[in-house]
Amino acid sequence: MAAPSGKIPRHDPPRRFPHRHLLAISDLSRSDIEFLLDRAEAFTPLAEQRVKKLDALKGRTLINLFFEPSTRTQSSFELAGKRLGADVVNMSASSSSVTKGETLIDTAATLNAMSPDLLVVRHGSSGAAELLARKVSCSVINAGDGQHEHPTQALLDALTIRREIGRIEGVRIAICGDVMHSRVARSNALLLTMLGAEVRLVGPPTLLPASSARWGASVHHDMKEGLAGADVVMMLRLQRERMQGGFIPSAREFFWFYGLDEEKLRHAKPGAFVMHPGPMNRGVEIDSAIADDARISLIERQVKMGVALRMAVLVALAEHGANESGE
Ligand code: ASP
Numbered sequence: 001m002a003a004p005s006g007k008i009p010r011h012d013p014p015r016r017f018p019h020r021h022l023l024a025i026s027d028l029s030r031s032d033i034e035f036l037l038d039r040a041e042a043f044t045p046l047a048e049q050r051v052k053k054l055d056a057l058k059g060r061t062l063i064n065l066f067f068e069p070s071t072r073t074q075s076s077f078e079l080a081g082k083r084l085g086a087d088v089v090n091m092s093a094s095s096s097s098v099t100k101g102e103t104l105i106d107t108a109a110t111l112n113a114m115s116p117d118l119l120v121v122r123h124g125s126s127g128a129a130e131l132l133a134r135k136v137s138c139s140v141i142n143a144g145d146g147q148h149e150h151p152t153q154a155l156l157d158a159l160t161i162r163r164e165i166g167r168i169e170g171v172r173i174a175i176c177g178d179v180m181h182s183r184v185a186r187s188n189a190l191l192l193t194m195l196g197a198e199v200r201l202v203g204p205p206t207l208l209p210a211s212s213a214r215w216g217a218s219v220h221h222d223m224k225e226g227l228a229g230a231d232v233v234m235m236l237r238l239q240r241e242r243m244q245g246g247f248i249p250s251a252r253e254f255f256w257f258y259g260l261d262e263e264k265l266r267h268a269k270p271g272a273f274v275m276h277p278g279p280m281n282r283g284v285e286i287d288s289a290i291a292d293d294a295r296i297s298l299i300e301r302q303v304k305m306g307v308a309l310r311m312a313v314l315v316a317l318a319e320h321g322a323n324e325s326g327e
Contacts, residue, residue, distance in 0.1 A: 017316035020324070021133045021140045024149040025190040033155065033191060039312035040159050040305070046083065047304060056315050057086035060117040065107070066143070067093040067123045072278050072303060073143050073152070077120045080310035086118070104128060108135040117321060118314055121145075124241075139317040147181050147242060153277050154187035156309040158195065160302050161232060164273060169196035174230040174268070176202040176223065177258055177285045180209045180247070181239035184277045188234065189215040202226030203258060206247045223257070223264045230268040234275040235260050235286045251284045261287040265296075273298050 015035055019027065046052050062081040066074050074090065081088040098107060104123070111119065112135065119136060121129050122143040129142035144150040162168055173192055179185040179201050189199050193216035201212050202220045212219055220226030227233055238247075238254065248254045260274065274290055275298050282288045291297055 017320050020317070020320055021129075021142075022151055022313055022317060023129050023133060023140065023142045025151050025154055025187045025194075026149070028151075028191075028194075030194050033158070033195065036155055036309070036312050036316060037159050037162060039316060040155070040309040041163075043308040043311045044163075044305070046311075047307065052083050053085060054083060055085040057081065057084035057117075057318055060086045060318055061115070062086045062088045062118045062120065062314065063111055063114070063116045064088065064090045064143075065096075065111065065119060065121045066091070067098065067121075067128075068144065070122055070143070072306065073122065073150075076303070076306040077141075077143065077310050077314075080307050080314055081118070083307070084311055084314055086314070089116075104131065105135060108132050112136040112138070117318060139321055141313060141317065144183055146183065147186075147239075148183055149187045150183040150277075151187050151191075152306070152310055152313060153184050154191040155313070156302060156306040157184075157188055157234070157275060157277070158191055159305045159309050160275070160298050161192075161197075161273075163305070164298060164301070165231060168192065170198070171231045172198045172200070172229060172269075173232040173234060174200045174202050174220075174226050175217070175234045175236065176226065176260065177236035178207045178238045178247075179203050179212060179236065180207045181242040182236045185236055186215065189217045193217060200226050200230070204248065204254075223260075224267050227264060227267040230272055232273050232275060233260060233265065233268055234277075235280075236277070237279060237281055238284060251281075255284055259283070259285055259287060260290055262289065265290060272296065275299065275302060277302070 017035055064074055064077050078088050116138050118139050120141045120143050121132055123145050126146035126148035129140055129145045133140040142151055165171055175185050192199050199217035200220055201217045208219055274296050280286055280291055
């Protein structure tokens with residue numbers, strides 16, 4: 001049927017992810033983020049099926065290169081790759097030549113010679129993933145670089161919030177604790193504000209970076225004030241491995257002022273949800289009674305969404321690569 005105006009109806013071109021790598025939320029637009037969240041949504045039912053295997057990445061090779069310890073993120077990428085049919089190789093710094101003095105650049109050249117299609121990297125230095133991306137010919141995914149960014153964590157958190165609350169726009173989210181050393185906080189603040197959420201950063205002045213004013217969030221030093229009317233309270237771990245010097249008087253005192261317990265949670269909206277990227281330090285930033293309360297804690301749901309989200313990222317980048325090489 002002809003279009004009423006007599007013009008040929010225009011069909012939007014099929015959407016595709018426009019980036020070769022996933023290095024930081026700051027590289028993405030709102031529509032890139034929505035694209036990944038929508039794709040991840042489509043993968044969520046797979047976890048409930050008896051056979052959880054697809055062949056979207058059959059014949060592709062995924063290397064997981066972890067220079068910092070990880071339980072959740074590494075196994076999540078491994079499972080995501082395997083569920084998509086890819087061949088997955090896990091390498092950790094302790095089992096690699098890095099401990100024998102090889103530099104990151106040498107490692108990149110060695111891995112590149114093995115022709116992987118996707119390289120997932122976690123490293124203690126900010127900018128390491130970007131450096132690797134410049135040295136290899138495959139797609140690189142940042143699984144956490146120092147204090148800088150952890151884009152897939154923020155994306156899986158957004159997916160979890162969108163599923164539980166039904167939207168992100170207008171949702172009030174308090175991100176609390178060691179914001180300064182947290183790549184999760186930065187990625188989340190950037191993503192959530194881009195999608196129209198109201199983000200508050202809550203913590204002692206020593207643990208809030210000066211740059212946080214640029215993240216589009218408000219800053220609070222008092223939990224009561226920061227949590228007031230929040231729909232979601234996201235707690236962060238004290239990243240002691242990145243602290244040089246004394247940022248807090250003691251873990252006990254930190255819990256007293258900033259640890260999430262029932263009393264502090266009462267200031268949030270009734271029915272507010274609690275999130276944590278893990279690993280948790282119970283009794284330091286979060287009380288066990290809150291962490292384990294399935295009515296309010298989204299922590300296990302975050303882990304579940306992580307696999308679907310990472311499947312979406314792997315497929316989006318692999319499709320981009322195939323497109324570039326004219327496959
Ligand atoms: N797992 C997250 C990260 O790698 C959070 C944390 O370690 O506290 O940044």
